[in-house]
Amino acid sequence: MSAADKIVIIVFDGLRPDMIAGRMPRLEAFAAENLWFREARSVFPSVTRVATTSTATGAWPGRHGIINNAFHMPGLLPGAPIDTSDFAHLALMRERLDAIVTTQSLGQALAAQGKRMGAVHCGSAGAAFLINHDVARNGHWTFSVHGEAATQTPEAVARGIALCGGLPAMDVPKFDVVDYAGRVLKGLALGEDQPDVSLVWLPEPDTSFHYCQIGSAQSRAVMAAADAVFGMLVDHIRSGPGGARTAIIAMSDHGQISTTKEVDLGAQMNAAGLPAHHRPDEDTRIAITRGNMGELRMLSDDPALPGAAAQWLMGSDDIGMVFARDDLAGAIPGALPMSLVHHTHERCPEIYYVMRSDEGADDHGLPGRGAYTAGVPLGGGMHGGLNRHEMNTVLICDVPDGRRSAVDMTPAGLIDIAPTVLSLLGVGYQADGRVLPLFTPEAEAATDDVAEAASGAFAQRLHRRAIGGRVYLDRGGRV
Numbered sequence: 001m002s003a004a005d006k007i008v009i010i011v012f013d014g015l016r017p018d019m020i021a022g023r024m025p026r027l028e029a030f031a032a033e034n035l036w037f038r039e040a041r042s043v044f045p046s047v048t049r050v051a052t053t054s055t056a057t058g059a060w061p062g063r064h065g066i067i068n069n070a071f072h073m074p075g076l077l078p079g080a081p082i083d084t085s086d087f088a089h090l091a092l093m094r095e096r097l098d099a100i101v102t103t104q105s106l107g108q109a110l111a112a113q114g115k116r117m118g119a120v121h122c123g124s125a126g127a128a129f130l131i132n133h134d135v136a137r138n139g140h141w142t143f144s145v146h147g148e149a150a151t152q153t154p155e156a157v158a159r160g161i162a163l164c165g166g167l168p169a170m171d172v173p174k175f176d177v178v179d180y181a182g183r184v185l186k187g188l189a190l191g192e193d194q195p196d197v198s199l200v201w202l203p204e205p206d207t208s209f210h211y212c213q214i215g216s217a218q219s220r221a222v223m224a225a226a227d228a229v230f231g232m233l234v235d236h237i238r239s240g241p242g243g244a245r246t247a248i249i250a251m252s253d254h255g256q257i258s259t260t261k262e263v264d265l266g267a268q269m270n271a272a273g274l275p276a277h278h279r280p281d282e283d284t285r286i287a288i289t290r291g292n293m294g295e296l297r298m299l300s301d302d303p304a305l306p307g308a309a310a311q312w313l314m315g316s317d318d319i320g321m322v323f324a325r326d327d328l329a330g331a332i333p334g335a336l337p338m339s340l341v342h343h344t345h346e347r348c349p350e351i352y353y354v355m356r357s358d359e360g361a362d363d364h365g366l367p368g369r370g371a372y373t374a375g376v377p378l379g380g381g382m383h384g385g386l387n388r389h390e391m392n393t394v395l396i397c398d399v400p401d402g403r404r405s406a407v408d409m410t411p412a413g414l415i416d417i418a419p420t421v422l423s424l425l426g427v428g429y430q431a432d433g434r435v436l437p438l439f440t441p442e443a444e445a446a447t448d449d450v451a452e453a454a455s456g457a458f459a460q461r462l463h464r465r466a467i468g469g470r471v472y473l474d475r476g477g478r479v
Contacts, residue, residue, distance in 0.1 A: 049068075
């Protein structure tokens with residue numbers, strides 16, 4: 001028997017839970033009235049397409065295979081990384097590899113039980129693809145704000161336009177997109193179609209955090225706009241005929257921290273005699289990706305190269321953490337094995353780096369700041385690493401007969417979304433995550449785990465928390 005008839009998931013891309021109070025009154029009230037998993041966490045790397053796929057599958061990246069927003073697959077796309085925001089790159093992966101996502105998804109599990117999912121996605125075309133990667137075969141639909149060519153179900157875009165008018169302007173802050181997303185969800189999923197699971201993915205405050213700074217007036221204004229759309233949707237759901245039997249989940253995929261220093265990592269590595277580039281050519285020995293974390297993928301069969309690259313990273317004051325593939329980690333002093341952050345997929349590179357960060361205050365007085373290599377204007381927000389304020393996510397649940405006015409401090413994460421949603425609908429599902437304790441508190445106490453490694457002046461520490469046989473990533477950094 002199901003605990004709910006329908007589920008509605010509302011995603012605020014990039015929203016930090018410590019920024020709700022005083023800025024988003026409807027979401028703040030929703031959190032006070034319902035069940036808030038205050039210590040919920042993202043995945044590593046804490047970037048959108050990895051987080052999207054973990055949300056959509058209940059799996060860590062080591063199982064689902066989307067290991068970063070961008071990652072090199074030289075045999076598939078030489079000279080550039082696979083960009084998972086690009087619909088064409090994902091289509092290429094499907095054509096050449098068959099499996100883009102290498103584990104079962106929420107959408108597939110719903111389809112197997114004759115249940116339906118509709119998604120209104122206003123992030124990148126690639127993220128819209130990954131929220132239900134087999135959407136057409138599942139008989140579901142995903143609307144993408146980027147148009148009919150940016151989704152596997154273009155008819156959903158045509159229907160959205162027919163209901164709500166032409167696609168919105170993409171100006172930043174994305175006020176128009178946020179408003180349009182709410183209207184499409186209300187008109188399509190909550191109006192005409194009534195799927196078992198409805199999802200809307202708002203691109204804010206992530207976009208404004210990136211390009212207008214996290215604590216700016218523009219970011220505050222667009223947070224208020226997203227909050228108003230959230231309130232409109234909650235009111236519409238609760239006033240409808242099935243409102244009492246509908247569960248609402250408000251969530252974010254990651255947080256952000258402010259950038260304080262831009263580092264040209266590739267240039268520094270080349271100057272040190274390690275030919276590295278994010279767009280490799282025939283002279284490149286190490287393919288890298290950028291951001292405030294990235295990969296080092298060896299293009300040479302020199303067995304000493306991974307260790308040399310890792311040791312160079314550890315010698316830089318700008319590097320916060322270094323992870324090595326498990327078969328290499330034992331021979332690289334100071335590196336932590338990738339399996340500790342749930343990276344065991346065959347697509348994994350030899351090395352991951354994380355730029356150095358701390359929890360000091362930025363120019364707006366908000367905690368969390370760090371170095372980065374590319375992607376946003378200096379001072380803008382960034383994410384991908386393991387800083388507490390990148391990893392801590394919003395996760396608030398309002399379910400029929402569920403816990404009320406409760407703040408739960410036990411570990412929880414994106415990997416718990418899919419199994420929890422399916423459990424509410426009476427569908428069993430094998431996942432890396434667990435079904436969240438929505439009705440009674442967890443009987444088991446969480447345990448803490450700390451992993452450390454050091455080499456010379458470099459030392460790093462990773463904090464993890466375990467409960468119910470699951471190990472969640474808490475935070476990590478240089479010490």
